[in-house]
Amino acid sequence: MMVFVWNKDDLNDEQVDAIEHDGSVFLIACPGSGKTRALTYKIALELSRLESDRHWVVAITYTHRAAEEIEERIERLGVNTERLWIGTIHSFCLDWILRPYAIYHEKLKFGFRVADERETEQRLERLCLGRQPRIRPFDCNHYFTPEGCRLEAPNPARRAQILGVLQHYWAGLEAERLIDFEMILSCAHDLIVNEPSISILLSSIFKFVLVDEFQDTKEIQYAILAAILRAGAGRTRTFLVGDPNQAIYGSLGGYAMTREDFAALCGLELADKSLSINYRSSSRIVEYFSNYRVFAADVEAEGKDRDYASLVSFDEETAHQGVDDEIVRLIRYNCEQLGIAAREVCVVGPRWVQLAALTRRLMSALPEYSFDGPGMAPFARDQNNFWFKVARMALTEPSPQLYIRRTRWAKEILVELRHIGISVRDLSERELLRRCNGIQIDQDDGLAFLRLYFDEFCLALGFELTDSSALAEHHQTFFARSEAQIAQLEGAGVQGVSAIGMFRRVFASRTGITISTIHGVKGAEFDTVIAFAMLEGMVPHFADPDGDRSAKKLLYVVCSRPRKNLHLIAETGRLDGRSLPYSTTAVLGACVFGYDEVPDDA
Structure with a gap:
């Protein structure tokens, strides 16, 4: 593959300086400065530089939507994304650490399933019921650090009781071989710490690890990534992008680690770079939001709306x-x-x-x-529910504009099916797309449409819902939550909630x-x-x-x-x-x- 080159007008001098730097980079980007463009071009460049089919470029994004957007941009640049892994830190931990190395973790070695959001809510609701003093499920919101569990909004008077509820909650999950969203990170960190060979192996595979929105990264996430970078001893480089002034996830454990601290943690030299030109807003808007800077940063309006x-x-x-x-x-x-x-x-x-x-x-x-x-979505939008992933395929039309995105969704579906033991070994993403595209359902009611589509989906892939208790539970949860959502919307007077057109709008532009x-x-x-x-x-x-x-x-x-x-x-x-x-x-x-x-x- 030829090394990726871009047109002279694609990037400004600051972006080029950061992207072309031969080494690891810590990039602070002001709002509207083309951060995503810089990250996209950097990924494209590093993909084009890969010299072995064994090597990968990894990009960690804060949301699934950001991952989809960046991957689509790279494809439009004409760069092959076959050796790119891009997604959230939770997906990264599942794909690269938990599923391949679960056998080395005491809680995971006999298999595990990720509890979806609704399961977590229901379990905490049951455990909180009737407790005195009163404890509500959201009082139990927490996150993990390398040192252990922290409550999001600790109430000193109830801390002991809340931790007691969580102990029962975790014991219940373990008994059923379940982990929740936060435990994905905790278990991945356990494996990274206790099995150093994992970091060594991953660092030999990853040539570049890029992190978007570093200011919203949790301490445990920094620790996981730093262990891999440190094991690479300079062979694996990194490119971190973010804005400390936009670090708004502190209550969830996110914070903007300094360049010096992260460099020390991962054992790498990090070049200090910045993007200071705002191409989004008018000069008056830039002047106004600059009043709320916590960290000093130059921001200059240079976009088409500068003089608005x-x-x-x-x-x-x-x-x-x-x-x-x-x-x-x-x-x-x-x-x-x-x-x-x-x-x-x-x-x-x-x-x-x-x-x-x-x-x-x-x-x-x-x-x-x-x-x-x-x-306003008339069905459950739980990213961790398997049938939500299938619903995305059902409610979007095959089109060139959505091909990359739908191929990505197909890959996620196949990974989930393989993980729970459904035999799809010889099924490619393209073949799964072809079979999904062949499902034709004539039904105006959205939920009835999805029930029929899911049945046809199982038939097209050659398995039954009863083949997996996990799929059956996700199926029941998806429709129970969707029915409740529709009832709430109809009760509020929203018209046409059940129509298939309303369902399709969820994934429309x-x-x-x-x-x-x-x-x-x-x-x-x-x-x-x-x-x-x-x-x-x-x-x-x-x-x-x-x-x-x-x-x-x-x-x-x-x-x-x-x-x-x-x-x-x-x-x-x-x-x-x-x-x-x-x-x-x-x-x-x-x-x-x-x-x-x-x-x-x-």
Whole structure:
């Protein structure tokens, strides 16, 4: 294969400097600086440099969607991705550590299955039921470090009781040979520490390990990757990309390790590089979000919207009962007066529970607009459920645009089937796609369509649902959660929820107004962002021990998403759990800026 080359205008000087560096790189990239482009071109370059079919390039992304996007970009550049592994850290640990080396782990050696999100919820609900003092399932949210378990929001008064619930929870999982999402990392770390030969072998296979969004990486993830890099003794290099100012997953264990600390951990020299040119936002938007930097960083607006006359508004007067009306007003003004496309508008709030209800109310108030929001999918969107993976194939049409993505999904399905013992040894991704494409179902009801499709899928691959208890359990969970989701949507007055068209929309390109949490919107960009509930105790979370610092990072993320317009709302009169009114997020209230007024007749 020839070494990958790009056109002169594809990259700027900063990007070229980072990509062409002969060694490991620690790249800090400001919002809108072409971080994904730099990462994509770096992966393409290193793939083209591979000299052996035995070697791989590995890229760790924060989400499955990011992995799909990057792989598709690389394919469009004409670079073969056959020797590329790209996915989340959890998928990496499953594919490269747990499944190949489970026999060396006491909890995994007789086989294991990953419990899906619903199973975890149900088990914790049962264990929390009737406990005094009251413990709720979300009180049990936790993550693992190399030293052990940490609670997300520790309550000193209940810590012992919560850990007691978790001990019962873990014992129940072990008895049924199950591990959950967090245990994937914990078990992978156990194997890396206790079986050094694993790191040595992996480092001989991986020529390059790239990490996207390093600021959201957990300590245990750093430890796993560093062990592999250290075992390579310089043969395996790394390329880390991120922005410490956007490190908003601290409560989940994520943090931005410094270049010096990671270099010491993995035993490599890391070149210090940066991307400082923002191609996304107007100069006014860049000027505004720069107020919330925690770490010093130069950001310069140079994109096509650089000189756009942005509206930046801040509302502390609207009462919480009137927030819906104000959001409707702002949506109409942006779309109907400023000409912003609906798909380029995003409404942001701090909590999913508020957003699901808000989405349904906005759908009622703005029937002429479509919405992409939480709780609007008419079926269970659990990435770890096998039948969700099959549903993606069922609800997307074969097309050149989706070929790479659907091939990736086919590979995931085959890996899962092989892992649970279904014989698909001679089945390729392409053949699986062909068989899926041949399934024709004439059914207008979405759930009925999927039931029939899943039956035909089993028939096309030559197995029955009863051949695997795991598949049967996932099947039951998928439809139980989907039926509950549809009932909730119909109860809220949403029309046409059961129609197959609504099901297909879940995997279609973004068409409507996006509704998202701050965490969910990270990495995205829109023409207009409308953020509400910018209140102390929500932004940041009331239990955050580093409140002002976290609030700055959250606001930095929110305010760096728009290209053109930004509207911030800190409504009055919203009450907390003690019936006390929330106040404006302190660091937002303290920011001195020449805000704009949105006309009253908007």
